[in-house]
Amino acid sequence: MRLMAVVIKELIQLKRDPRSLVMIAMIPLIVMLLFGVGYGGGMGKISVAVVNLDKESLSWTVLDSIMKTPSVYVKAYANSIEEGRELVKNGIVSAAVVIPEGFTTELMRGASTQVLVIVDESITTISSTIRNAMLAVTYKFQQELVRSVQGSSVELIYSSVYGPKVTNLEAFTPLVIGIVLQLVPTSLISIAICKEKERGTFEQLIMSPISRFDIIFGKLLAFFIATIADMLITLMVAVWIFDVSMRGPLIDAMIISTLFLLGSLGLGMLISVLSKNQLQANQAAIFIFIPALLFSGALMPIEMLSPSARILANLTPMYYFVSAFRDIMIKGFGLWQITWQMFALLVYMALMMVSAPLVLRLRVD
Amino acid sequence: MEYAIEISGLTKKFGNFVAVDNLDLRVKVGEIFGFLGPNGAGKTTTIRMMCGLMRQTKGSIKIYGYSIPEERNELIKITGYMAQRFSLYEDLSVYENMEFFGKLYGLNGKNLENRILELLEFLDLKDVRRRLAGRLSGGMKQRLALGVALIHRPKLLVLDEPTAGVDPPIRRAFWEYLRGLNKEGTTILVTTHYMDEAENCDRIGLMNRGRLIAEGTPKELKRRVFGGDIVEVVLHGYVQEGTLEGVANLKELAYRDGDTVLRVVLKDASRELPALLRRIDGMGLKIISAEPINVTLEEVFIELVTGRIEKVAL
Structure with missing residues (x-):
């Protein structure tokens, strides 16, 4: 029950921290709406x-x-x-x-x-x-x-699969959801441990009979409860406000998003354990986000990247998320058709979840 | 068990800097032991190693028989800890802070609630139980930190500069709490750099530059440093220095308002003072007054660290 004590404590603290609340609720909304305004209207000339x-x-x-x-x-x-x-x-x-x-x-x-x-x-x-x-x-x-002049000619006729037409908005929705689900949870939780170290509360905390697993998973669970909102906000805005058509099952899209969200939280936690202070943690969270964006396959399809870049893309969790989400949303696939991406995301999540408690030391130095 | 704390050969190095140098220390069960010394003497480092918060470079630590850091989990169950800096959650209320730590110690339900109410009562924090810890005054924060340290009824209380930066009356009140706890059997290890506070301790250890330079009861320390108690005797008129040769162990001689003021060192003032006065009286000198001087630990400390230490066999 120590774990639950940590969860409750973290949730109370989150509730009282305006900065975190803004980050949890406002940033996904703002990003999604900006994206909708930017990509939703007609094409320019x-x-x-x-x-x-x-x-x-x-x-x-x-x-x-x-x-x-x-x-x-x-x-x-x-x-x-x-x-x-x-x-x-x-x-x-x-x-x-x-x-x-x-x-x-x-x-x-x-x-x-x-x-x-x-x-x-x-x-x-x-x-x-x-x-x-x-x-x-x-x-x-x-x-x-x-x-x-009555001559003969060849005419091109197009017939679409997954069409008839995928709007720009729909094409970029998986990426934007991926951005929100990586950036917000990672930077939010990245200060979770180093804030305690910076404020000195860590010293008191580890003088109680608490294990590193209680600390890490208590915090992860609390932040997961809080950032579930981000997953819901982004999906709802996409479906109801942008009116993108979700051709596959919505529940499958939610499952994939949850997996990715958990991975992001685990990544943020690892950053937090490794960082000396909050500033360092924030910078690391943002820095890690850059390759995720570049190799997500959404800006440039990875088929068009050089072989070495393709290897990097294959190591980028965001790539698997964007491609899985696109398959569900645009192609109408279900989870059983995207098992490879699912597997990759599961491995990513598991790795992140396990490494943070392994790295954490219950000492002050 | 006789000793609550047994430390031998404890050393901590940070690179080339030796923060704690071959420290030996024993604290008996039921004692209030004061760790004295200026900032940077190595008190906090010693305490952190004792609590397994930091690895020692060398040396062995036993707390109630448990080896640290190996048996740290056992140590934690019997130890209450108050860090030098306020280290509770400022965005949680007084009650929430105690509740959180109580739960970590496995307390829950009615048990936990009763224990918190008991401590709030004892530490006079009942009226501010809903206030965020960050909005408390310095004295209240300090009491709250003590409350959290006590939540699981520890046998050993480790307090690192609990009174730093707090006003003297509040410091005194805080010591009342500590003495009360000690009466109930809690062993207390406390560090401070306020020398006056150390008078409250059963025994003290003086630390400077990573070394324990003296150890004993406050009285013992003063006696050892000055070779005994100091008594001030005022004699009528002008008495020359050589006159008293062989009569008393003279430390100082001065003249005030035409009278002579002597500072005499006696091994044990309460036993030897009457005999001394009889000897002086026998010389035909007129004694105006005689009283033991209350030497402060500060003077002891200054005496020790300014190198006059060689004069005294410790």
């Missing part, structure tokens, strides 16, 4: 400039289909290649599309011609969006051209 040196009929058709492309909009017109390049260089537009002189004439003659696209490569997402948009424009233009 990327600006381009058009340099039409042809000014004949077919060039207007191209221009028309650029204007109809949802991801770009024409912000400026220029009269020469140099002028178009300057607009891109000065950051006024992200790309300039140059339709050369004699564009229509050449095509009418049955010859090939070119359209020059000057792209700002400094932001890769923007440049690849422009490439994709221009490919689509050219593809559509060619389809129409071929149809008008």
Whole structure:
């Protein structure tokens, strides 16, 4: 019953600490809502400039289909290649599309011609969006051209699995939930032991017949009870406020989230046992979060990472959580279909739970 | 069991710094033993090693027969501990703090409640039982810490500077509590750097730079340092120094308002003073007054650490 004494004591202390309460309740809400506002609205458009040196009929058709492309909009017109390049260089537009002189004439003659696209490569997402948009424009233009001369052509037809459409919001929901479930519990509990050491209460505590397991698991249980709220808040906001469709069973998503939450608490506890003071613990919690984010597979799919980076990703618990959660939410999988991720998360949790009490020494030095 | 604490050859090194140097110490069951010395003398380090909070570099520690650190679990059951710094939870109330530690000692239900109420009564904390520990005055904090240390009725109470930074009247009241506990049979080890407090102890050990430089009852220590009790005798008129040669062991001679003031060292004042006075009287000198001087432990300590120690065979 010593364990329960620790649990009750920790919960009373949490209840009286405004900083912790804000962290438990407000941070997940704020992160989720910011994310919803940021990713939930319609897509923005990327600006381009058009340099039409042809000014004949077919060039207007191209221009028309650029204007109809949802991801770009024409912000400026220029009269020469140099002028178009300057607009891109000065950051006024992200790309300039140059339709050369004699564009229509050449095509009418049955010859090939070119359209020059000057792209700002400094932001890769923007440049690849422009490439994709221009490919689509050219593809559509060619389809129409071929149809008008009664030639034969190949048309692409897409059919989706797990579709029909996954919104940006849905695509990033697993990552954001992962961020909340790692950052909040880890940094919250990371001060649990070193705060006692810093304030001197540890010395009194270990002069009583308490074991390291009572200390560690009492605190873990108390913080688990408190941070269950984070798991519920993030899931509820996602499902009810963002209206992301949870295709798999909600209970499975909760089980996976709970596993990951427990791992985060164990990690925070380990940090706390190893840290000398609260500042150090906080910094460690945040520092550990950075690789978790980078190798989560959510910013960049790990299939696209280098082999060495892939090994790191395979060692990142966040990667397993994000992929398991995505499988449940978007693919509609149940737990029995994600046993590998489950297993990895279980191992992570178990390791974290065991190491903290092994490292803790009941001494003051 | 005769000894509550038996320490021999205890040494603690931090790198090259020797914090505790080959310390030998014995404290009898039922004693109040005072550990005296300036800050940094090694008192806290010694206490922490005794409680298994810190590993000794060398030496053996036995508390009620239990070897430390090996049998620390047994030690904890019979020891109440009060750290130098207030080390209870400031965000828990007086009652909650006692309740928490009580539960850790395996108390519960009515037993626990009764014990807490008893201690709140004894330590006069009943009215502030719901107050957060962080909002208590220094004296109340100190009493609460004592209460937590007593929750499991320990045989041995270890108090590290319990009265540091507390006003003198509160310090005195605190010692009343300690004496009360001692009467009921609790062995007490207490450190302090207030020399006046040490007069309350049955025996004291003076510590300086990691070493125990003297040990004994307050009276013994004073006698040993000065070679006995000091008595001040005032004689009428001007008496020359050589006059009293062979009559008394003269420590000091001074003149005040035309009278002569002697400070004489006697092995045991209560037995030897009358004979001394008769000898002086027999010389035809007129005695105005004679009284034993109350030497403070502070003087003893200064005497010891300023190197005049060689004069006295300890």
